[in-house]
Amino acid sequence: MNAIPPFEGPEHRWTGEGSSRIPFWAYTDPAIYRRELERFFYGNGHWCYVALEVEIPDPGDFKLSWVGERSVIVVRDRDGSINVVENRCAHRGVRFCRKPKGNARSFVCPYHQWTYKLNGDLAGLPFRHGVKKEDGSVQGGMPADFDLKQHGLARLKVETWNGLVFATFDHTAPPLSEYFGADVVPWLNRIFDGRRLTLLGVNRQRIPGNWKLMMENIKDPYHPGLLHTWFVTFGLWRADQQSRMVMDSHGRHAVMISQRNQGGEAKAVTEGVTSFRKDMTLNDARLLDVVVEPWWQGPTVTMITLFPSVIIQQQVNSLSTRHIVPSGPDSFDFIWTHFGFEDDTEEMTRRRLRQANLFGPAGFVSADDGEVIEFSQDGFRQKGPDGETVCELDGRGVGPADHMVTETLIRGMYGYWRKVMEI
Amino acid sequence: MNAIPPFEGPEHRWTGEGSSRIPFWAYTDPAIYRRELERFFYGNGHWCYVALEVEIPDPGDFKLSWVGERSVIVVRDRDGSINVVENRCAHRGVRFCRKPKGNARSFVCPYHQWTYKLNGDLAGLPFRHGVKKEDGSVQGGMPADFDLKQHGLARLKVETWNGLVFATFDHTAPPLSEYFGADVVPWLNRIFDGRRLTLLGVNRQRIPGNWKLMMENIKDPYHPGLLHTWFVTFGLWRADQQSRMVMDSHGRHAVMISQRNQGGEAKAVTEGVTSFRKDMTLNDARLLDVVVEPWWQGPTVTMITLFPSVIIQQQVNSLSTRHIVPSGPDSFDFIWTHFGFEDDTEEMTRRRLRQANLFGPAGFVSADDGEVIEFSQDGFRQKGPDGETVCELDGRGVGPADHMVTETLIRGMYGYWRKVMEI
Amino acid sequence: MNAIPPFEGPEHRWTGEGSSRIPFWAYTDPAIYRRELERFFYGNGHWCYVALEVEIPDPGDFKLSWVGERSVIVVRDRDGSINVVENRCAHRGVRFCRKPKGNARSFVCPYHQWTYKLNGDLAGLPFRHGVKKEDGSVQGGMPADFDLKQHGLARLKVETWNGLVFATFDHTAPPLSEYFGADVVPWLNRIFDGRRLTLLGVNRQRIPGNWKLMMENIKDPYHPGLLHTWFVTFGLWRADQQSRMVMDSHGRHAVMISQRNQGGEAKAVTEGVTSFRKDMTLNDARLLDVVVEPWWQGPTVTMITLFPSVIIQQQVNSLSTRHIVPSGPDSFDFIWTHFGFEDDTEEMTRRRLRQANLFGPAGFVSADDGEVIEFSQDGFRQKGPDGETVCELDGRGVGPADHMVTETLIRGMYGYWRKVMEI
Amino acid sequence: MAVRTGAIALSILESQHRMDQLNAAYGEALDAADYDAWIGMFTEDCHYRVVSRENYDQGLPLSIMALEGHGMLRDRVYGITNTLFHSPYYQRHVIGTARILSDDGRTLHATANYAVFRTKPGSVSEVYNVGRYIDRLLHTREGLKLQERICVFDSEMVLNSLIYPV
Amino acid sequence: MAVRTGAIALSILESQHRMDQLNAAYGEALDAADYDAWIGMFTEDCHYRVVSRENYDQGLPLSIMALEGHGMLRDRVYGITNTLFHSPYYQRHVIGTARILSDDGRTLHATANYAVFRTKPGSVSEVYNVGRYIDRLLHTREGLKLQERICVFDSEMVLNSLIYPV
Amino acid sequence: MAVRTGAIALSILESQHRMDQLNAAYGEALDAADYDAWIGMFTEDCHYRVVSRENYDQGLPLSIMALEGHGMLRDRVYGITNTLFHSPYYQRHVIGTARILSDDGRTLHATANYAVFRTKPGSVSEVYNVGRYIDRLLHTREGLKLQERICVFDSEMVLNSLIYPV
Numbered sequence A, B, C: 001m002n003a004i005p006p007f008e009g010p011e012h013r014w015t016g017e018g019s020s021r022i023p024f025w026a027y028t029d030p031a032i033y034r035r036e037l038e039r040f041f042y043g044n045g046h047w048c049y050v051a052l053e054v055e056i057p058d059p060g061d062f063k064l065s066w067v068g069e070r071s072v073i074v075v076r077d078r079d080g081s082i083n084v085v086e087n088r089c090a091h092r093g094v095r096f097c098r099k100p101k102g103n104a105r106s107f108v109c110p111y112h113q114w115t116y117k118l119n120g121d122l123a124g125l126p127f128r129h130g131v132k133k134e135d136g137s138v139q140g141g142m143p144a145d146f147d148l149k150q151h152g153l154a155r156l157k158v159e160t161w162n163g164l165v166f167a168t169f170d171h172t173a174p175p176l177s178e179y180f181g182a183d184v185v186p187w188l189n190r191i192f193d194g195r196r197l198t199l200l201g202v203n204r205q206r207i208p209g210n211w212k213l214m215m216e217n218i219k220d221p222y223h224p225g226l227l228h229t230w231f232v233t234f235g236l237w238r239a240d241q242q243s244r245m246v247m248d249s250h251g252r253h254a255v256m257i258s259q260r261n262q263g264g265e266a267k268a269v270t271e272g273v274t275s276f277r278k279d280m281t282l283n284d285a286r287l288l289d290v291v292v293e294p295w296w297q298g299p300t301v302t303m304i305t306l307f308p309s310v311i312i313q314q315q316v317n318s319l320s321t322r323h324i325v326p327s328g329p330d331s332f333d334f335i336w337t338h339f340g341f342e343d344d345t346e347e348m349t350r351r352r353l354r355q356a357n358l359f360g361p362a363g364f365v366s367a368d369d370g371e372v373i374e375f376s377q378d379g380f381r382q383k384g385p386d387g388e389t390v391c392e393l394d395g396r397g398v399g400p401a402d403h404m405v406t407e408t409l410i411r412g413m414y415g416y417w418r419k420v421m422e423i
Numbered sequence D, E, F: 001m002a003v004r005t006g007a008i009a010l011s012i013l014e015s016q017h018r019m020d021q022l023n024a025a026y027g028e029a030l031d032a033a034d035y036d037a038w039i040g041m042f043t044e045d046c047h048y049r050v051v052s053r054e055n056y057d058q059g060l061p062l063s064i065m066a067l068e069g070h071g072m073l074r075d076r077v078y079g080i081t082n083t084l085f086h087s088p089y090y091q092r093h094v095i096g097t098a099r100i101l102s103d104d105g106r107t108l109h110a111t112a113n114y115a116v117f118r119t120k121p122g123s124v125s126e127v128y129n130v131g132r133y134i135d136r137l138l139h140t141r142e143g144l145k146l147q148e149r150i151c152v153f154d155s156e157m158v159l160n161s162l163i164y165p166v
């Protein structure tokens, strides 16, 4: 029979110019995905989010986290610094650490008890020099040239940023400040200015869609005022608001900034918007009892996408990091860590917790984001490798914008993606 | 290391002549399966069954259905005609329609509210012309050259046949009458003569086997008198009956026609048949209270296979369509829609419902068809790519037959399959 | 875009010398796995374990078993001999036998009732010569040249070994005695000396790891005294014991032999061993109420790995076969059959059953073997194709040893594996 | 120490006990493939149906199993044990506390949620069929008997076949 | 024949019956999407939370749903029925026998294990959310009402979204 | 209004209540890893077995866990908490209403169906072990105690390991 083209592989070409039409195979092809892991999550100078410092306050405290598909241990060392090491024994590959959180003086792989320091160095292993018998002869042991230094846990380069912890397998990666870029840093520092954080909790959801769809979703100022009734109805996010779309120089990171208005009707942005509910009011206003915080300096919403692994959310009084953990081309885990500040009053904490009802897997304005991402992947899958999305709102180019009626941030991300993926 | 032959791909050759020995890889190879989707379900002039008209009686009524692996919406338009459009938004690919059935005035994708007419045309989208500010300046919007006409839902070619609805992505497909062919049409019209149908209900089963095995099963007059005790014992289907095997000129569609006899012993066809139960009688005869209907004009059973997507069953008083929805090489969903006629008496409806106990996922004579299909796939899988079935009952050629002791219809289908698959 | 290297295939090279560093792809690559099935489980003169004779004592008794991924029927024929035939109908491939155990006079495939003798020969099939009508004419039937002999069930070559049953698809395979080799046979015969066995029961576990990891685990005398608290604490297995590591001349089969000591502290082998529990004693000593059996002739533990499919365990008074049934590169089923001897006293049977608490999916010293195998596969998967294990305890060469401080048996197996796999 | 707050007629506790015991016995009988016991829990003139939620909610009459009276139940059992070729499997019922909707001392209406797990021998367990029993029962000298049990199942995509009653 | 061994205060059997009936009705209401009935099982000033076991065990206050009083419950129902775009799914609750930890005739503390199965229409059923109800209830004239229900779930990785209460 | 139809001895309702409460407490203890509470539900001379349906039905004596008396139960608990290396997981028991087969006031025989769900922290829940408890209990001053519990499970292919009792 004549050759049958495999689903994945070389015959995939991105023929069009620019980045306003994304081919479906960019979301479904396993080989594309493996290259994404190599280049975005494990290499090419990219940093991944792994934790908040407050999750491991004391020496020896550790938590398991993820860099791409690789399990890593984030641990605070005796000197208070933070190490990130891969959770894979150097002897025979065992992912040995199984407790999601804990405190350790060292790491011991149970299989043969190879023992590692908190920085991943191999401290020792049983019978390295064999077992001495009565007659003095020695049985077994590791070869004479065995070098402990060559057999530690894979160690990642680590940087913290006012309470955030980032890591990378690429030890040639630039410093975080350079990685984030001058346009994004101020918005990051607006939230993370060195204040101590408090941990409110973690929520997790498994979303059966390609990981990039979540980045798109938070680089898409077009949808919130349309998909999310609460946003348009209560004026949390809608096209008649003063807003700005910021990008780093590569187009990979972005910030969506906006200032809430009073909501209600406004011909230009609610007319014909089926999700708008003219007469909707809350039975219990406490769900949206917004109180302005001084550090906001205006904006009520800032959504920061730090490519490829994390989204940082300020939605009025609700704060969280959202960690993207990809697993295959058509699924990722999305881990929400909600936090506040050490100087929050009890009321403010209760307020943040009440507003948390809007977010996460059950959130009034986030549950449906997970749903549409699932349905997008459904659509890509059913069509097969050809077919493409159309991201041409506000043109086909890439650049910052001072409004929401644009898909420029998405185009920015795929412009960068094409470059790095060499596609 | 020397190259390791991948499981799928070019090294699969159908060396033998004819179509009486089907290689196992025809049932297991993912690449073969993808070509089947392209050529049988999406192209090459093939039509797929999608619904009964009676399921969507009124304007705006819609139901979700499947063409191959693609989700489609079958909807009755204002003028009473029926449209079939792909359930995938032209903007960013979302499979947006999630209700299995309903009534709509238009289709709105929730993500950004692109809105489509019932015929799939894009009616409009929010902020297409941007948002006008107080100062009159306009923010965002789609490019000037954006053409609504280029961004509708994929629309399928549709034809109805006395209550049956068929659709195809291939707009060059021939008319249904030509597709079915002159030999099959009379048998279709015998059941579907323009009478109004009544909907009795839908049953679904997921069968972990290749989709072709179900077509084979209903092109296999050899097995019913052997596998199905009820058929041989109660004379519903056995080799001593007067019967005919009809095929279209391509060998892809077929009709198995037979006339019930009184059952009981008959040396030639029950001797040594372990499933035959000489002394079996029903405790409640109502399960098989057959009443001849005038339109039968003789035959008590007609099983029509309309390649690739549907089987139409008349088994005495039980009528149904059985829709094949493939998903991967080793599984398909099988959707049974039971129906009657508007002029049925209450007794006749009750009779059809009682006889429905013979069919479907729990049916006295159908449950085991699903089982043997699963076990066939088990057998193919365990053997690996080599190995073949032997379909040589009544010779190795292809042609109609006036008896049941034959596998000619199966050979007919695979003859056609080889031609279209170019294998 | 430039070609994306597929995960599997030729680019996998084992560059290093010897067999002390096993590349992760040897455990994860589907193409490697398929070649393993072909060469180790189905060909190249390898034998697989399928049953204990005592499981099918009487003529007609059968049980389903596995050779690699292929379902086989192990059946005792009228003359008391044992046949092993593949559970796949020669007509259209149905894996027809569905009862795990039973008694049969012949095998009948339900689909069309092709009937096979207990040795797999096709005895007959319905309507082979067609159906004769009143007028004497004959309808259908198999072609004149149809030869029953060509259409039996695939039959395996079978040999029993004092109660063990082995089979192979490779009819050119050498006799078992040659396959096991002179160094292993005596240890096998020590347990299986012709005594009648008694069946105590079967336990099953699905271990999500590569099948070779289980062979490694039982060729790894290094871990028991470290992973398994009971072994080191109660002296069932620890480095200060007198022991021997035996291999066949190919390095594929092995025996780990050791003699229990009194346990307790022993600087050389317990110091720093975190799993050692100085003061641990049993609340109920009956769990470890070991009684020496005359046939032991010294050794208290002999663990025999018969590559590729079975492990034979004597751990003090507990005896079992452990059958490896691979399914894909990253999972296998592990089937434990515990047995005793016909002349066991009731106490001895109770003792074997109590000691069974140490083994199987819930065993005090086996449950964690399954766990570490799962975690190994996790580690291989997360790292991707590069990365390798380090099996260099006691050097990098292959040879027998008179102690436990060695990974020589693992190196032996992979030396053989490379040769057969031509990698 | 608990305080008594408004009495409940003993008859209610008794009917509740009878109903929950019937469901427990029902599940055990099917899980043990004891079909005589199963039939014995129905009245001679019983109705037994297994119907998908979509058909039930739309008022469509089609079931996947619809049996009327002991005769048909026996015919089904004969099919299971003698004529229906299938791969054997275990069933395991876990049934929630019943709700008694009405009980006039002769006829009792009740519902209960159920989950049935399927396990092929030697394999893993899977969620097979979950749904709701909608029952009409009679108080008889031999205790409660099912005059009608409709099993309305959520699991509309049947995992290939459904051989045994649920 | 059974012999009586130490009496149990009838009030205990009655409270048990009330609690198990409430749980049965609770599951049935949610499985039928009867949200008014659902709200009616709570007191006006109720607390309803759905929280992961990891947060609960670590004493972290975050929930995935945290509602206070009928007003918020109604707001959630409005979200489910009017504003939250999602793929519809069936729920099926199977709830174990409740354990009454204390009952002073006014306030009752209880727990129960639950399993909720999710089925998308026309598809197969899956284990969706399993966990434990931790309840505080009031005896009222209309029977027991939930003053607080905390659903502590094991299923920490939510299968995409959780739209309806569990 | 419900009508009373044939009394049920209160002792039967009481034993039923005790048995169902014991099962509820049993599941809760294991799900909370409270092993002292678990041991406390057994008599000193108890037998506890977890055995596959295939072995049980064929009369083969092998179990995957077979413990005799508090001592062995404590040894198992020590194994779980100190010596058996494993990936931690949550258990969740959902147990059906018990059937009391006999009760002479001293010894009580009962059965119940159970489903145990396993969840690795931060992951999804899966059907882990479903089966049937076959129990012999004693009425004691501290209430019912398990003298023998045999967990006969359908889920013959264990999902790798089974560390905790079910």
Ligand code: FES
Residues within 6 Å of the ligand: A089, A090, A091, A092, A093, A094, A096, A109, A110, A111, A112, A113, A114
């Ligand atoms: S695999 Fe970790 S110590 Fe051996």
Ligand code: FES
Residues within 6 Å of the ligand: B089, B090, B091, B092, B093, B094, B096, B109, B110, B111, B112, B113, B114
């Ligand atoms: S994806 Fe459908 S409107 Fe945007």
Ligand code: FES
Residues within 6 Å of the ligand: C089, C090, C091, C092, C093, C094, C096, C109, C110, C111, C112, C113, C114
């Ligand atoms: S497939 Fe076995 S007899 Fe036809």
Ligand SMILES: [Fe+3]
Residues within 6 Å of the ligand: A217, A223, A224, A227, A228, A365, A366, A369
């Ligand atoms: Fe959103």
Ligand SMILES: [Fe+3]
Residues within 6 Å of the ligand: B217, B223, B224, B227, B228, B365, B366, B369
């Ligand atoms: Fe059939």
Ligand SMILES: [Fe+3]
Residues within 6 Å of the ligand: C217, C223, C224, C227, C228, C365, C366, C369
């Ligand atoms: Fe071990």
